[in-house]
Amino acid sequence: MTEKKQEKKPQAKASASKTSQSKPETKFHVGELRAHCRQLFGVKPEVFDGALFDIKTSEITKSDVKEKIDTFLTKKTRKGAKA
Numbered sequence: 001m002t003e004k005k006q007e008k009k010p011q012a013k014a015s016a017s018k019t020s021q022s023k024p025e026t027k028f029h030v031g032e033l034r035a036h037c038r039q040l041f042g043v044k045p046e047v048f049d050g051a052l053f054d055i056k057t058s059e060i061t062k063s064d065v066k067e068k069i070d071t072f073l074t075k076k077t078r079k080g081a082k083a
Contacts, residue, residue, distance in 0.1 A: 025061040025062070025063060026061065026062075027059040027060060027061055028059060028060065028061070028062065029058060029059055030052060030055070030057075030058055030059070030060060033048070033060070033062070033065055034048050034049070040062065040065075041065065041066060041069055043069055043073075047069065047072070047073070048065075048069065050072055051065070051068045051069040051071070051072035051073075052065065052068055055068075
């Protein structure tokens with residue numbers, strides 16, 4: 001009986017290490033994230049649109065959106081630039 005218990009322990013450790021690996025993030029449609037951008041990222045839809053202006057895909061992860069918003073908000077503007 002002790003042999004069986006010892007055999008199970010390494011298997012449990014192996015399964016625990018598999019669960020500790022990060023899963024790929026879920027991708028969401030840009031429209032869904034835009035609809036909830038105030039709740040998710042604390043920004044207005046206009047800021048969301050500006051941050052994601054140059055993306056080419058229709059689906060993106062939340063962390064990628066957050067990174068793009070942070071970059072957009074910290075981007076320096078040129079003095080005297082006309083809109």
